[in-house]
Amino acid sequence: MRKRNGAPEGAARPVEDPEHLDPAMPWDRLTRRSFLTAAAALGLLPAAGPAFGDDDLISFRNPKPFSFQLLADHARRMAMQPYIAPRSGDPEVLDQIDFDAHWKIKYRPEATLKVADGKAPVRLFHLGRYFQLPVGIHVVDGGKSRQLVYDPAVFDMPADSPAQKLPKDIGYAGLRVMGPDEKSDWLAFLGAAYFRSSGELDQFGLSARALAIDVAMPTPEEFPRFTDYFLERSTTPGRELVITCLIDSPRITGVFRMDVGKDGPVVMDIDSRFFARDRIDRVGLAALTSMFWFSETDRPERIDWRPEIHDSDGLAIHTGANERIWRPLNNPSVVRTSSFADRNPKGFGLLQRDRSFANYEDDGVFYDKRPSVWIEPKGDWGAGEVQLVEIPTDDEIHDNIVAYWVSDKPVRRGDVIPLSYRMTWAKDEPHPAEVSKVVATRIGRGGVPGQPRPEGVVKFAVDFDDGFVAALDRQTKGVEAVVTASRGDLSRIDCYSIKVGTAWRMTFDLKAEDSEPVDLRAFLKRGDQTLTETWLYQFLPGPDSAA
Template identity: 60%
Template sequence: MTSLTRRDVLGALAALGLTPALPASLANAEEATTLGSPRPFSFDVLVAEAKTRAAAPYAPAPVRAAEVLETIDYDQHWKIKFRKDHTIQVGDGKAPLRFFHLGRYFKEPVGIYLVDGTEARPVLYAPDFFEIPSDSPARNLPRDIGFAGFRVMEPGGVERDWLAFLGAAYFRSAGELDQYGLSARALCIDVAMPTPEEFPRFTDFFFAASTESTLVIYAALEGPSVSGAVRWDISRGTEPGRKGVVMDMACRFFARKDIARFGVGTLTSMFWYNETNRNRAPDWRPEIHDSDGLAIATGSGERLWRPLNNPPRVMTSTFVDNDPKGFGLLQRDRNFENYQDDGVFYEKRSSVWVEPKNGWGEGAVQLVEIPTDDEIHDNIVAYWVPAKPVRTGDQVAVDYRLTWLSDEPNPPAIGRVVSTRIGMGGVPGQPRPKDVMKLVVDFEGGQLADFGQNEGVEAVVSASSGTVSGTYVLPVVGTGRWRAVFDFKAAGLDPVDMRLFLKAKDEALTETWLYQYHPDQYVATNAG
């Protein structure tokens, strides 16, 4: 991964088959699969092996046949098809497994093991797992080159995958609405730091026989700064109120050197534009994003909503907390009319919620926003950073639940932000004040619909710099929504952090809207 950028990795993830396929029959692979010799296995064994590796210098295996793999680009990769009759049935067909072929963007193979009790046996790669065209450079690879990753298909012969692991420590699910979008990562290291970001990778996967509703996957992880072991207990729509995909994760990491920024519960998404910055978008579609905001349930019980930005430069926002109840990147806008894309269906992209277990103590949720000029680049990262720095020899144990839904699993019974709009300040029909912008934030839900115009609803607005003026609120006729409106003039060109919520008397009626306003993206459009 050291020669690739984040955009290489995420672009390749989008291009290599993580989308629904055409219907076909599903065959059994018992006779087509060759297994290697068994090895002792348990999660404790996997953790102990990671600890042992971390005590030694990082020694990645050299990439085999690198020159040949380099020639297997997007087009060549698409032509290599997994043979359906080699599908591996885990848990009596409840989790059919298929594999990805190696190529230019995924040159390092992963081990695939099937667990039986206290033993695990490797699935031995052979070229006949794939239909390889006669003129494909893949025919020049060693016959034991290995697999790049895997995907889990729908059971019962449905030709559609709902879970995929491919590249570094990334994984993703189609979630509740059967549409891939953002990705998760086991961890992230040195995101948006002066030094290059590090991409640890899963090196081996172990599949246990699933129960009626749960698929168990284990993985070994390795990188220059860390070794680790991860367990997923994955269920789909089996719990009350949880219709999507639920992943209970146990992560055990061992640092082989000091790590400047160690992020867990990592989510990676894409935000190009929405109703807030639509005026700067060159595309014909009204909105393009996999997620439109970061939601946080703080340890003190406050609910925060931070709309995403496509900033003029890389920005890192830090939300300090103690024992957070959860956070996630959400896609709240589910209206097709606001996207108009019937090819990739942005209105169906999953929201993913991180729910800590056993208390995470002091630290911060960090949000990294990277400028982008297209929808093919995942430019949003959110994760938790412990307050205690991770040093050489440290052991980090993290347990949490990931839920892939259309919304967060337990939305609060308060008003929530549904849109953020920005335009010229001042009053229509009168001279507009120079460099003053009007911000309009709509809230919906909770008790808001029970209040009338003159029943004491107020907007509480603040900004880290600049001047807020002309604040007022009003119900939006016929919708049940309330709208907060205010004018703002920046004191300079530095980013401004804004805060807003609605209250009646001394009771908060809504979550807290947090917004990072970039004056240099707006003042030139409102020069007076």
């Protein structure tokens, strides 16, 4: 699993002379001004080209033909060849650039890449201990791409920084997209095939991944890596930037295209193709990675002074059959994988629904502002599963939650996997349901206050709000809680309108005899009408119930 202070390095290298580019063109070092002059004279570009940055700091290699299809063809040919693992340029020195040293290395504002007419300025990351493999940075215009030449002069670094000892052609680690005022970033790519956005509330939290290979399997997880980024101005209304990435790893290659815009929520239209070098047992597509330590659901005693700590508090699924599902997250004592079978899902995502500052009391990293991320499939995804992997953690610095789609179709050598979807980083789900949503899940001692508590019985209280229940009168009759359990005894099932606000509460007791997980399912209905989401929960009795 990835640590939050650095994604594990995948294995691949930047494109130096890929087959999709014209090998006859020499890799001469050109300034932007001399390139544009020569290219215009040859008819390769209009006479007046876009500004990409400071001429004295930014230079490019010669132009090469570029398109999504050309890059996909190149990735396909890569998959037919043996994998060659890259090597760090200077591992001994890079290992000295820890988090603190890396933070002190600043990209110079005047070297900012102006790819999208200043609407989405791009700055670059330096290599360091956690990001030792360089990536290729390419700017695309007029069907041509030019690779940015690395120059240490684009960075301000302390005189005693270990980075001063690195070779002058060491390369870049990744990139980030700044706001128009260039004061803060809202999109970042750094490490393996991970990327993050600050979303609608401008606070970074969970991460996305192009794909996840063999998560929670007996074999080690494989981390595909973005080896090259191709940046160009978007022509789609409401979008600013297109980022196309080349992917490589021991068992898969691919191309991953994002048409990105930020207008409140951050929206990405994603088109991808993956090419299998070998058989892969579990390929997680449209993968999301987050952190869940504890919440009000089952809070451990005195583990931290803050009431809750999590980037996401639940997995939401909109099934192909139009059912809405909410699964609160757990922090188990052992790795647990839950699968939700479906066909052509309408959407899924890891969400942060609890937006009350008082429930976190964190004025440093602001968990109440962490983005929710929603995946909206395009086209026919067929049969498969949304899988949720929950990994034990004892601190907030580790990402321990992964969610992704797994197709029922096995992945074998030579297979091509096309996938398109929309990804939205926002405060709430982009397509709210008519049914009411789960807003809180709480667990405590079973029984009745003031009476002897039955041994081994726990009480659940689940609150639903918005949608249908918010419109019900407090005296509405006929509302029923439907609760089922995979094992154990259910009792005291009830539901009622909460006197403060518009929510309805469902309560019930559960007695489970041993420590094996109990899968619970519940919703509210009135007659034949389903009023709420389906609440799914995996209750972990015994040692698992306390994080």
